[in-house]
Amino acid sequence: MTSQALDHRLRGESVFSELEMLLPFVGKPIQYVGGELNAVTKEWNDADVHWALMYPDAYEVGAPNQGVQILYEVLNEQNRVLAERTYAVWPDLETLMRENGVPQFTVDAHRSVGDFDLLGLSFSTELGYTNMLTALDLAGIPLHADQRDEHPIVIAGGHAAFNPEPISQFIDAAVLGDGEEAVLLITEIVRTWILAGRPGGREGVLLELAKTGCIYVPRFYDVEYLADGRIQRVVPNRPDVPWRITKFTLMDLDAWPYPKAPLVPLAETVHERMSVEIFRGCTRGCRFCQAGMITRPVRERSITGIADMVENGLCKTGFEEVGLLSLSSADHSEIADVARNLADRYEKTQTSLSLPSTRVDAFNVDLANELSRNGRRSGLTFAPEGGSERIRRVINKLVSEEDLIRTVTTAYSAGWRNVKLYFMCGLPTETDEDVLQIATMAREVIRAGRIASGRRDIKCTVSIGGFVPKPHTPFQWAAQLDHESTDSRLRKLKEAIRDDREFGKAIGIRYHDGKPGIVEGLLSRGDRRVGNVIESAWRNGARFDGWSEHFSYDRWMESAEHGLDGTGVDVDWFTIREREYTEVLPWNHLDSGLDAEWLWEDWQDALSEVAVDDCRWTPCFDCGVCDQLDTEIQVGPTGVVDLPMPMPRQSQVLISEVSHADGINETASQ
């Protein structure tokens, strides 16, 4: 708990002068002071509704996050609404803040987070849960939602919020899906409640939120368990609260060109560039991919919409690099035209373009070539995800070995020197052999590359991530691989590569051990009982769990033993246990639009090694999203092929419009 030292402050008053005293003693103080270009500060009293938005990781990771930047701007554009940002503080500052009674603060106007009406948290990963607890505690907000009174309403969003059960005791509400319209709806409900004198107190407003059917308020649902530890059912405990909660889906991306004024952090961040989201959703149907499943259907931004956002963003920020962001950027229906037009526009400038795409095909190489016309061709990334053709059918990643070899050959002959390949380990039905084939593949890549490029200094880096089964995917029923087996498989792979005399030196390998994946698995598919584990881990010092130097597996396991004591279930039960179709999953009442039967059939197809196609180009497979949510796929072509060059802007600093030679005389006369 924070000390009482600052309790005489007025609501919304800055705590900067207290914080400032601590900053000379912490690492990279710039991350705590805000002041970014395009940041907004408003008068506290000019707003009815005050939002604190948190990305629960360090500033360097959180500040570039698009989700938070979008919501920040959408909210601040509203009349009488104020939104500020807050990030996780590193342990050095946390200690000093506790010693000096400085509360969790926003970086915009350095207000105490406890003063706000709402605290919205953006979870792209479950590994931010413990950082949320630190922030709540530093803010003086009781950790448990049922002990809060006039404290902020704590709302979780982002991908991890599709199963918020493990954090249900710490949050007041969760939002599934796109946040733009959601935050506006919440704002209106909360505004009405505040202006009406807060009828019904905290419960009153939470009930209003829950009644919408698209905001999940865990306290209005009871979970009943079977004797064997499985869930029996999840039932609303209020008459007017719906049984199921649906996700938000923003349909017209062109109508929401956010962020319009991207933030330009002073501190160095993980993404030193501007991002323009070119579409949402992905229907490739990779069975391990939660993002692909929960963000359906595909909704594209038009080529003109993209070009306008790029140009406007560059003018407002001065960034040198633009990333065209999405789940699988090369899949935009007009991507070739987008790339060519943007490359033309910015060819003679210092602006560079990048397209995070991992598609394994020659088209992807063409795009990368286009975007790096006069730049350096260092590394290109592809994601076959599985080492053997068999396992790729299981995960529905339809890439043949020939495709891959053809693709990398094209890349090496176009001058790329390093090809990065992404894989997963621990996939359902996987054997050692499937993983060992990664080595074979890398070897073939180098062999083909040496021939294609005629050089021996080319490289191939394989990066291997541990597979974690996620809610709302066909693999939600799968058993996760235990960490011992993961480690042994990876060891064998490493040995196979190391022992390869001919190619071993040209192949780099990067992977993590299997332990963190188990904790992620527990948090991903956990239910309400996992909440105690999180709290106990946090009390034992867990912070920044996404950072290997802060993560401790042993701490989590000890905390799990303690936290799950008496429940009859344990970490293995949540992670390495396969589920049956009939089992009530903790997130069954949360509707991502996917039809449970379709998911199950897809899981069965996976086990029989049957692949499905992308519904953008082939007939609909009835995943349920479009029906259920009354949405539809929105893809081009728009018919626009060539964009006009942007209007030339006259530099404002030249001495005169006349030729340079006259310039010197002009100065004298001015």
Added chain:
Amino acid sequence: MSKQTKNRPPDRDLAPTIQKLRLRYAKRGRLRFSSHRDFQRALERALRRADIPMAYSAGFNPHPKISYSNSAPTGVASEAEYVEIGVTAMCDPDKVRRELDEALPPGLDIVEVVVAHGSDFAHRLEASLWKAEIVAPRGEVESAVAAVLASPEITVERLTKAGKRSFDARAGIIQFTLIDGETGAQTDQNADGCVILHMVVRHITPSVRPDDVLAALKQVGGLVPQKPVRVTRLAQGPLALLDEVNYTVGDPFDLDRVSA
């Protein structure tokens, strides 16, 4: 003309440097916590945003022609930091000042821009005038100052990337002045006294930074302020004698202005 579009003449990146401009900027308030690298990134982005016709170096990975002078340490505010840039068209220094200032976040402020004359700029920066706002009884500051001035040599330690280094801080210290009547920002919150100390420090190698001077005040003068000392660089420039005993730090742009 709308700000929404950008003018990037096709050959700008290949164009030669036509003019050199010298910028004086300030690092104020909370942005004093920005590091030199933070400022570099911010300036490069601001130059693009303000559409300053920058000259670029040749080569595979061209970078804008900018040269920085000794920058104030992270956490120290400054009214007098200097940068020189090369541009490919004759620019109006006042317009550059205005546009660039607007393109930078408030707190990183462009104070003045002049057309460069002479290439000896680095030599003009002989010394700095630092202001230290010290929360401590005035008497203690006075006696610490006296103790430092009385010492011929004061070895202080500083943690650098290469490990701990010790050097003589006294060698850089030229003059201390206790300022009366002026109130520092810290006095606003702390009525029980904040002493304003002006320190003139010569730029020598290894450089003596304000925290080294404060370390010296602590070491030989026993001065332990109650709060972190807030330091601001007020001026940087040629060292000159004001009268028989008092030094002053001049304006390094004087020479540019005279030639203009």
